[in-house]
Amino acid sequence: MGTFLKFVAVLFLGVGLLFSSPGFAQGSNQKLPDPDQLEREADELEYQAGKSQVQADRRRLALQAQEKRRQASEIRNELHDRELSKPYNRPTLEVQFAALQSTWESEVLARHKNIGVNNYNTFLSANGAYQTAQTSANNAGVNPNLLNDSVTGYSSPQGNTKTAFPIKLSYFNTAKTFGIEFNYLDLKIKPSYTTLDNASALAANAPVQFHSVQYRRLDYSLNFAWYLQTATGRIGVAVGARNLDIISSEYGVIPGNYGFGRLEEKAGGLGPQIGVRIFKNFNAFLLGHFKADYFRTLGHYNRNTQGILNGINGPYILDTSPPGGLKENVLSRTGYEVDFGLSLIRSRWLKYTIGFQYTELISKVSGYNFNPTVFPGSPADVLYLNQISKPLDQFSTGSALQKEVHDKFYGIYLSLTLTI
Known part of the structure; x- marks a missing residue:
């Protein structure tokens, strides 16, 4: 029983140090792009990729659309974290x-x-x-x-x-x-x-x-x-x-x-x-x-x-x-x-x-x-x-x-x- 308690305590401390480290923390207050706008731009890029007859252009446009959606997802997570960190009155x-x-x-x-x-x-x-x-x-x-x-x-x-x-x-x-x-x-x-x-x-x-x-x-x-x-x-x-x-x-x-x-x-x-x-x-x-x-x-x-x-x-x-x-x-x-x-x-x-x-x-x-x-x-x-x-x-x-x-x-x- 004592070994189990020690293991849980070490695990608890390790996770705490990981998530409280400066490299992991987020909290920038800079203005972020609109994630919905990024999603619309990604839709447009995918539409252009579908119309293109050049294989290299289609691949380039598809990768750009994928990057836009990744940015939109990260921004939503950042906005969510900022909302949780605000004081609840x-x-x-x-x-x-x-x-x-x-x-x-x-x-x-x-x-x-x-x-x-x-x-x-x-x-x-x-x-x-x-x-x-x-x-x-x-x-x-x-x-x-x-x-x-x-x-x-x-x-x-x-x-x-x-x-x-x-x-x-x-x-x-x-x-x-x-x-x-x-x-x-x-x-x-x-x-x-x-x-x-x-x-x-x-x-x-x-x-x-x-x-x-x-x-x-x-x-x-x-x-x-x-x-x-x-x-x-x-x-x-x-x-x-x-x-x-x-x-x-x-x-x-x-x-x-x-x-x-x-x-x-x-x-x-x-x-x-x-x-x-x-x-x-x-x-x-x-x-x-x-x-x-x-x-x-x-x-x-x-x-x-x-x-x-x-x-x-x-x-x-x-x-x-x-x-x-x-x-x-x-x-x-x-x-x-x-x-x-x-x-x-x-x-x-x-x-x-x-x-x-x-x-x-x-x-x-x-x-x-x-x-x-x-x-x-x-x-x-x-x-x-x-x-x-x-x-x-x-x-x-x-x-x-x-x-x-x-x-x-x-x-x-x-x-x-x-x-x-």
């Missing part, structure tokens, strides 16, 4: 539509891996603590409903590359000293992975299982930016807010060999962010940009598991949502986003951009709570997180959830920007 609103070929290593899967394999859980499985709790619960006539009674290994996800279609809105005042940005991304992806259950205590399913889970990433932000004009562009700072919700849902055999059912997880958060903005005008039609944001969010984490285990009467529900507020299961995130690219401007209202976006964050669940809301399987079946099993489960699962996990989202994008 109106506020602008940019609407950017992008296709982002993205790769996502979700924090959800990292958190599941922490739960599946951790030192406490391994110890409780090895010394028979889980088996003793199950026996005591059964003798007491209650259901243990352990959420994490197995040691489970996870493979890396397969098929985790997806094309996203983010939308960005940008407003700039007339002098381009102030701007407002709104970024929106809603991505759904369905990767797959396999698990190996090493110590299943309650279920009798196959130890190796295949899973397909849907991840959804809702990421949007609102920023206000202030700019200082430079000799070849502008540089500024941005402040705003970011909201990030990461949701997972799975239906089938629940990872960890916990039976057949569904597993859902939602990790949301809202918080401030601050960033820098750099725009570099290499010439009238080539623009480079570099954007970087640092953000922190605070929200709520909830994990809900519903399933039916072999040998257990009725379904069970395990819900980590607290009874109310954010007193427990608080989720904090710290992260950054980098975006850089090159834009080709061929008119005042149309711009093409190729760029690279990289977002990484670290998240941590600071609390862990069980909500004992359950559906009873039968009048005699006491389905709740009873006092026998709950302490063991909180001891192992809670410590695993509170570990820091990473989330990486990145990719190359192509975009079309309309300026209103």
